[in-house]
Amino acid sequence: MTDVTAEGGRNTPSSPPLAGSGRPPGRGRRDWPLYEVFVRGKRGLNHVHVGSLHAPDDEMAVHAARDLYTRRNEGVSIWVVRSTDITASSPDEKDALFAPSGDKVYRHPTFYEIPEDVPHI
Amino acid sequence: MHEETVYDALTAAHGDDARWAFGAGFDDPLAGVDTTVPDRVEPADLGAYCLMLGDDALVLSQRLIEWITRAPELEEEVAFANVALDLLGQARLLLARAGSVGVLGRSRERAGASIPDEDALAYFRDPDEFRCTALVVADGGDFARTLVRLLMASTWRLALFTQLQSSRDPVLAAIAGKGVAELSYHRSHAARWVLRLGDGTAESHRRAQAAVDFLWPLTADLFTPTEVEARLAPAGVAVDPGRLREEVHGVLTDVLTRATLTVPEWPASAPPTGRLGQHDPGRSEELTDLLAGLQGLARRHPGATW
Amino acid sequence: MPAPTLTRADAADETALQEHFDATIAAEHRIEPRDWMPEGYRKTLVRQIAQHAHSEIIGMQPEGDWLLAAPSLRRKAILLAKVQDEAGHGLYLYSATETLGADRADLTDKLIEGRQKYSSIFNYPTLTYADVGVIGWLVDGAAICNQVPLCRSSYGPYARAMIRICKEESFHQRQGYELLLTMMRGTGEQQAMVQDAVDRWWWPSLMMFGPPDTESPNSAQSMAWGIKRHSNDELRQRYVDMTVPQAEFLGVTLPDPELELDPETGRYRFGAIDWEEFKRVLAGNGPRNAERIARRRAARDDGAWVLAAATAYAEKHS
Ligand SMILES: [Fe+2]
Ligand SMILES: [Fe+2]
Numbered sequence: 001m002t003d004v005t006a007e008g009g010r011n012t013p014s015s016p017p018l019a020g021s022g023r024p025p026g027r028g029r030r031d032w033p034l035y036e037v038f039v040r041g042k043r044g045l046n047h048v049h050v051g052s053l054h055a056p057d058d059e060m061a062v063h064a065a066r067d068l069y070t071r072r073n074e075g076v077s078i079w080v081v082r083s084t085d086i087t088a089s090s091p092d093e094k095d096a097l098f099a100p101s102g103d104k105v106y107r108h109p110t111f112y113e114i115p116e117d118v119p120h121i
Numbered sequence: 122m123h124e125e126t127v128y129d130a131l132t133a134a135h136g137d138d139a140r141w142a143f144g145a146g147f148d149d150p151l152a153g154v155d156t157t158v159p160d161r162v163e164p165a166d167l168g169a170y171c172l173m174l175g176d177d178a179l180v181l182s183q184r185l186i187e188w189i190t191r192a193p194e195l196e197e198e199v200a201f202a203n204v205a206l207d208l209l210g211q212a213r214l215l216l217a218r219a220g221s222v223g224v225l226g227r228s229r230e231r232a233g234a235s236i237p238d239e240d241a242l243a244y245f246r247d248p249d250e251f252r253c254t255a256l257v258v259a260d261g262g263d264f265a266r267t268l269v270r271l272l273m274a275s276t277w278r279l280a281l282f283t284q285l286q287s288s289r290d291p292v293l294a295a296i297a298g299k300g301v302a303e304l305s306y307h308r309s310h311a312a313r314w315v316l317r318l319g320d321g322t323a324e325s326h327r328r329a330q331a332a333v334d335f336l337w338p339l340t341a342d343l344f345t346p347t348e349v350e351a352r353l354a355p356a357g358v359a360v361d362p363g364r365l366r367e368e369v370h371g372v373l374t375d376v377l378t379r380a381t382l383t384v385p386e387w388p389a390s391a392p393p394t395g396r397l398g399q400h401d402p403g404r405s406e407e408l409t410d411l412l413a414g415l416q417g418l419a420r421r422h423p424g425a426t427w
Numbered sequence: 428m429p430a431p432t433l434t435r436a437d438a439a440d441e442t443a444l445q446e447h448f449d450a451t452i453a454a455e456h457r458i459e460p461r462d463w464m465p466e467g468y469r470k471t472l473v474r475q476i477a478q479h480a481h482s483e484i485i486g487m488q489p490e491g492d493w494l495l496a497a498p499s500l501r502r503k504a505i506l507l508a509k510v511q512d513e514a515g516h517g518l519y520l521y522s523a524t525e526t527l528g529a530d531r532a533d534l535t536d537k538l539i540e541g542r543q544k545y546s547s548i549f550n551y552p553t554l555t556y557a558d559v560g561v562i563g564w565l566v567d568g569a570a571i572c573n574q575v576p577l578c579r580s581s582y583g584p585y586a587r588a589m590i591r592i593c594k595e596e597s598f599h600q601r602q603g604y605e606l607l608l609t610m611m612r613g614t615g616e617q618q619a620m621v622q623d624a625v626d627r628w629w630w631p632s633l634m635m636f637g638p639p640d641t642e643s644p645n646s647a648q649s650m651a652w653g654i655k656r657h658s659n660d661e662l663r664q665r666y667v668d669m670t671v672p673q674a675e676f677l678g679v680t681l682p683d684p685e686l687e688l689d690p691e692t693g694r695y696r697f698g699a700i701d702w703e704e705f706k707r708v709l710a711g712n713g714p715r716n717a718e719r720i721a722r723r724r725a726a727r728d729d730g731a732w733v734l735a736a737a738t739a740y741a742e743k744h745s
Contacts, residue, residue, distance in 0.1 A: 029194065029734050030532045032741075034525065051522045051588070053196070054531065056737035057745065059313065064196040067203055068518055071511075088461070183495060189510060190491040190722060193730020195484065195518050202511035206504060213500050240499045264733050320743065321736025328732070418556060419498040425613050427498045427556070427606070 029054055035061040036086060038079040039069055047079055055080075150299050151214065151292060158222055159289045161356050167290060168224025169252065169349045170359050172242070173396055174281075175215030176253035179243060181274055182208035183411055184261045193264055200310055204271065207303040214296045216242040226250055233424050244419040248408045249398040256339040258395065258404045258411070265318050265325065266332035272311035273336060276372045277343055279304035280365040289357040312376045319380025330382055341391035343369070452653050457583035460526040468652050471645070472582055473527050474543070475654060477534045480520035481545035485538075485719050487513045489553045490562055498556055505602050506559060512595045519588040526584045539724045541711060548631050550713030557610060557617070557624035563603015565625075565632040565670065571596045572666040573636065581653030604673065611678050618678075625674070626682045633697070634705045636663040667695045 032054040038047035050069050055061035061080040070076045158164050185205040192198045219225075220238020227250070232241035256274055261267050282304055285297035318329040344366040346354065353359030370387060377384045394401055400408050419427075444463040451458060458464055487510050494510065497503035521531040537543040548566055553559065574593050580586040610617040637643060637659040649655035657665075671688075674681050685698035707713065 029738075030530065031738050051519060051584075052525065053518070053522060054525075055196075056317075056734075057741040060317075060737065060741075063310065063313065064200075067196065067199045068515055071203065071515075179500075186494045186507065189494055189507070190487050191726050191729075193726065193733040195514055195521075197733075198487075198514040199511055199518070202507055202514070206507055206511070209500060209504050209507070213504070216500075237499075240501075243500055244498075264730065317737045317740040318733070321739045322732065324732050325736030325739075414495045418496045422498065422614065422616065425498070425617055426609060427502050427613075 029056075032056050034083040035065070035080040036083050037061075037065040037069055038081070039065075040077040042076070047077065052083065053080075058082075150210075151295055154295045155291045156218075156221060157291075159356070159358060162290070162353065162358055164222040165224060166349045166353050167358065168219040168222045170353055171215045171219035171222075171293070172224065173252040173347075173349075174278075175212045175219065175242075176251045177257050177274070177278070178208040178215065179212035179415075180251070180253045180408070180411060181257040181271075182206075182212060183415055184257065184267070185271075187261055188267065204307050204310065207300075207307065211296065211300050211303070212243070213239045214292075214299075218292050218296070231420075231423075235424065235426055240419065244416045248400065248405060248412055251400075251408060251412070252396050252398060253408070254339075254343060254395045255401055255404045256336065256343065258400065258408045259336070259339060260407050262332065262335070263328060265328035266335060268311050268314040268318065269329060269332040270336055271307060272315050272376060273340065273369075273373060275304050275307035275311055277365060277369050279308050280368045280372075281360050281362070284360045284364070287357075288359070293358065308372075315376055315382075316380045319377070319382040326381065329380065333377065333382055334385055337385040338388045340369075341388040342393045342395065345390050345393050347393045347396045452581050452651075455579075455581075455653070457586060458581050459583045467648070468654075469527050471649060471652070472585065472654055473524050473529045475649075476520050476524045476527075476585055477529065477537070478544050478546075480517045480524065480534070481538045481543060482549065483513050483517035483520060485545045485549045485723070486566075487517075488719055488722060489549055489551070489715075490559055492553055493556060493559050496556075497559075502556075502559075502606065509563070509599050509602060512599065516588075516592045516595070519591060520585075523582075523584040523588050527582075535723070535727060539720060539727065541720070544709065546635060547705065547708040547713060548628075548635050549719060550708050550716045551627065551631055552715050554627070555620045555624060557607070557620035558628070560603045560606035560610065560621065561624040561628045563599050563601075564607055564673070565603075565628050566635070567596050567599040567603060568670060568673075569632045569635040569666050571600060572662050572669065576656035576662075577654075579653075579656060585654075604677070607677055607679075621677075622679050625679045629681050629683070630700065630704075631708075633663060633667070633700055634702075634708075636660070636666065638702065638705070639700075664694060667697055668693075671695050 034052055034054055035058075036052050037050050039050045040047045053061065053064055053068065055064050058080065062078055065078050065080050066076075070078065158167060182205045185201045185208070188201045189198060189205075192201055216239040217237070220242060225238065225241055226246060228241040228245040231245040236245070256270065256277075259270070261270075279301065282297040282300045286294055286301065288294045288297065315329060318325040320326070344362050346361050346363060350359050350361060354361040374384050395404065419425075445465065448458070448462070448464060448468075451462070458468075490506060491510050494503065494506055497506050521534065524534060525531060534543065538545065548569075553562070571593060574589055574596065577589040578586055578593055580589065607621050610621050640646065640658045640660045643659055646655060646658060650658075667686075671681065671686065683698045685696065687696055688694075689696050708716070711717075
């Protein structure tokens with residue numbers, strides 16, 4: 001029996017990259033969206049975040065998640081959610097200083113928006 | 122110290138000595154299954170039939186293992202390993218069943234007494250004693266051919282195992298019951314990729330179509346029963362492969378059509394060759410190479426246990 | 428799309444954030460992906476986790492070379508499941524780096540271009556099937572010593588990945604040791620294979636813990652950040668102490684004439700490690716460096732059309 005909940009238990013949905021790597025868009029997996037993976041190890045438990053993965057589409061994502069995180073344990077229920085579809089609060093409200101690119105996960109409250117001309121550290 | 126506690130807790134929590142890697146338990150799927158050979162059945166026939174199905178699985182498993190550390194993406198390494206592990210598991214059960222009904226041929230003399238039946242059969246038979254079909258023997262080729270072949274082989278095998286679940290041989294029925302879930306995963310994994318390759322880029326379409334065109338003729342003998350199957354099917358033990366044709370053709374036509382691929386003419390039914398150990402010329406060489414890789418080490422150390 | 432930016436609100440805020448970060452570390456709480464973190468912490472972690480991920484993936488190759496030829500179907504199944512686990516470990520770890528803003532494809536490029544390292548141990552060849560057992564016993568064993576403390580890494584996603592990885596590594600070590608036990612009960616030829624493999628892997632396994640503490644300049648900062656928990660020499664000593672009795676039980680000789688128990692400390696003294704060899708292999712001149720990287724490069728390049736197909740399909744059908 002897989003024990004996926006134990007390790008995901010303390011987790012909140014992890015946030016994806018702060019920003020893109022600045023490379024020109026390729027035609028391969030660099031374009032694949034990031035998915036957050038939630039697994040219910042057995043009936044009676046909550047789905048718990050176990051990690052993330054890139055996949056070309058939802059269908060491939062759920063299958064890759066099953067292969068990777070559960071090795072196809074049949075009793076397990078899996079959710080995959082595109083990271084960009086998650087709206088998250090910040091644990092410490094400290095992420096105001098990050099200016100993510102628009103395609104990344106968290107939708108920043110508008111008052112945190114940082115003008116483009118602020119110099120990088 | 123703290124970290125030892127963490128580690129101890131982790132392993133203790135599992136306490137399952139039968140596990141060697143994640144998801145690789147070794148519980149016996151045949152525990153409690155009646156192993157008596159059903160009445161009106163020749164053990165030699167039953168064993169030969171188990172070899173046919175077991176050899177297909179073993180050879181296809183090797184073909185998939187060839188991809189490990191070479192797959193286009195890490196997720197695919199994991200998936201190939203999953204499929205290969207399932208097929209290897211099916212092969213082991215089927216070869217062990219063949220051995221248990223006394224079908225060991227010359228493998229037992231070559232292997233010596235200490236080797237389990239499944240290994241005697243896998244490692245100490247020669248190519249002309251293997252009863253696998255051309256479809257699984259054919260060289261893996263590129264990713265497209267590998268996935269199209271997996272689609273074809275798993276579609277055929279799933280159709281067969283579905284019916285084999287009601288075999289009068291309780292062992293075959295149990296093996297089939299376990300295999301159906303595995304094979305439907307293999308088939309859907311392959312189908313997902315065939316859709317994406319066929320309906321992806323111009324290059325992937327070209328490669329997928331080339332794979333289909335190459336593999337299609339290898340289905341010629343898939344639906345022709347051997348004499349063994351012709352005896353076992355009416356006895357309710359085996360499945361007449363002729364009864365699989367409609368489903369297999371239907372599924373493959375459907376997937377290929379959705380993948381925007383052209384479905385070639387189905388080849389005319391041909392008499393069995395590989396199933397009898399009479400492998401077609403090109404296939405025979407490929408099988409010899411494959412078995413050299415599989416068996417070399419075990420044969421260099423006769424009498425060794427691993 | 429704006430380039431990645433980490434912008435300063437004002438100096439007071441920066442100080443407050445740093446203090447908050449330091450307090451979190453001091454309290455042994457975990458840093459989570461969306462928390463503020465010093466850029467040096469982020470960069471060091473990305474390098475550390477990526478190097479670990481690369482090691483898992485490259486580490487599939489030495490044992491993977493025996494998958495087709497495994498001498499029994501049971502051993503084949505065990506080895507296949509083990510090698511598959513290593514792929515999974517790589518994936519968990521790459522996914523942890525991505526929570527820090529890295530991109531797996533970039534990291535793979537860096538590996539292939541030699542800009543990021545992986546564990547040197549995987550640059551040695553696997554000459555016989557005994558090597559499979561010895562890798563499980565010694566290499567996975569050393570990895571466990573290294574990695575168990577990382578289950579308490581201050582970075583949450585890494586710590587969580589390590590918990591799962593360590594659990595699986597313990598299976599790996601056990602299967603390796605069990606194979607060796609079986610071979611040591613086998614033919615004389617098999618016993619000789621085991622001893623030969625131990626002779627070849629023992630010293631490289633000691634090198635897995637990295638250079639001696641006196642030459643490990645970045646350790647202090649990593650310790651302060653809670654992303655390194657014990658010094659290289661400390662972990663190496665622990666590994667030796669754990670392994671020597673296992674070798675005795677197995678009936679093999681570890682190839683170090685200076686190895687002996689110090690009755691006062693209860694710990695084993697061992698001979699000098701050939702750090703020149705370590706540097707040579709790390710610099711890319713080990714027996715299999717070129718081959719290991721070439722295979723990753725081929726997988727990436729030959730498989731590019733497959734990923735492009737999946738991308739194109741997703742675009743058409745979304
Ligand atoms: Fe690992
Ligand atoms: Fe491992």
